[in-house]
Amino acid sequence: MLPDEVIALIKDELTLREMQDTELKLMVELMDSRNESANHENVITIALAKKIEELEGIQS
Numbered sequence: 001m002l003p004d005e006v007i008a009l010i011k012d013e014l015t016l017r018e019m020q021d022t023e024l025k026l027m028v029e030l031m032d033s034r035n036e037s038a039n040h041e042n043v044i045t046i047a048l049a050k051k052i053e054e055l056e057g058i059q060s
Contacts, residue, residue, distance in 0.1 A: 002049060011048050024051050
């Protein structure tokens with residue numbers, strides 16, 4: 001898993017670019033709905049980490 005600082009930087013970059021990743025948005029919504037007690041920011045970070053791992057797998 002990537003360090004929290006790296007994930008935060010990537011999250012900031014994605015926000016700046018205003019990337020429209022429907023799959024990521026759906027993942028966040030699903031994770032939010034499954035765990036209503038979770039902090040939304042944590043859910044976004046976890047979803048981004050999963051997306052990054054998925055993309056790293058595609059590139060290797």
